[in-house]
Amino acid sequence: SQKIEQNSEALNIQEGKTATLTCNYTNYSPAYLQWYRQDPGRGPVFLLLIRENEKEKRKERLKVTFDTTLKQSLFHITASQPADSATYLCALGVDSSYKLIFGSGTRLLVRP
Amino acid sequence: SAVISQKPSRDICQRGTSLTIQCQVDSQVTMMFWYRQQPGQSLTLIATANQGSEATYESGFVIDKFPISRPNLTFSTLTVSNMSPEDSSIYLCSVMTGSGEQYFGPGTRLTVT
Numbered sequence: 001s002q003k004i005e006q007n008s009e010a011l012n013i014q015e016g017k018t019a020t021l022t023c024n025y026t027n028y029s030p031a032y033l034q035w036y037r038q039d040p041g042r043g044p045v046f047l048l049l050i051r052e053n054e055k056e057k058r059k060e061r062l063k064v065t066f067d068t069t070l071k072q073s074l075f076h077i078t079a080s081q082p083a084d085s086a087t088y089l090c091a092l093g094v095d096s097s098y099k100l101i102f103g104s105g106t107r108l109l110v111r112p
Numbered sequence: 113s114a115v116i117s118q119k120p121s122r123d124i125c126q127r128g129t130s131l132t133i134q135c136q137v138d139s140q141v142t143m144m145f146w147y148r149q150q151p152g153q154s155l156t157l158i159a160t161a162n163q164g165s166e167a168t169y170e171s172g173f174v175i176d177k178f179p180i181s182r183p184n185l186t187f188s189t190l191t192v193s194n195m196s197p198e199d200s201s202i203y204l205c206s207v208m209t210g211s212g213e214q215y216f217g218p219g220t221r222l223t224v225t
Contacts, residue, residue: 032212043204043216044155046113089154091214097168098143098208102155 002027004103006090012109019077021106023090026071030092033066033073034100038087047088048075080110114139114207116217124223125195132191133220135205140185143208146178149219150201161188161205195224 005024013019023033032051036044050057050066050073057064063076077084087107091100115138125131135144144161159167159180167180182188192199202219209215 034214036216041219041221043116043219046213046215049211049213091155093212097160098212099145099157099160099170100155100214101157104154 002101004028004090004092004101006088006103006106008104008106010107010109012111013080015081015110015112017080019080019084019108019110021075021088021090021108023073023075023103024071025092028071028092028094028101029068030094032093033064034091034093035062035064035073035075036089036091038089038105044089077108080108082110082112084108085110113213114141114209114215116205116207116215118203118205118217118220120220121218122221122223124225127196127224129195130191130193131195131222132189133203133205135188135190135217137186137207141207141209142185144182144188145206145208145214146180146188146190147204147206147216148201149204155204158190158203161190192222195222197224200224 003026034049035047038044048064050064061078065074087105089105091102117136119134146158147155149155157170158173159169161182163182179191204219206214206216
């Protein structure tokens, strides 16, 4: 069956450390993958998009990798800050219809 | 990017009634989508709102329950019809830009009593 898996347990790290979140998928062949941040009661906020032919993408303190062989994407936040505390969602773009299939999200808590 | 607004931001409705949610974008976009996020869950796509034609619904969602209008390239509505408590969710619209990025509205929090 098709699955997108993100760690359901919250990731709790110290301010200043690098946070690494994982998105694994099975039985999909995504053309691209997107990462979003969602705060309680708010809509998701777009962070990064990475395409199947790209290995890595960076934006300020954020870095995303995409390994189509392992069927995995890693999302890194360097020099993390308490303001980075939120739920992070990965979403797969799976066909030409442009619709996204979302993972369940991982909650990140950054301690001051 | 795109700036998206939704109305209402929240509502409490009685069972059996209907609610229409509006989504307004600050620029013309081809692709517009409606999602649902049930409490504690991730986002599930309801339908793709097509301008000038009927919406394309995902498995488990039907037009009679969730009619959608898309009169132009900056506006869409989603109606939740004959509501039951199971329809209590956050409803979100999103748009896709030319580069493939999707941007979401702030959501409409619906509670059905």
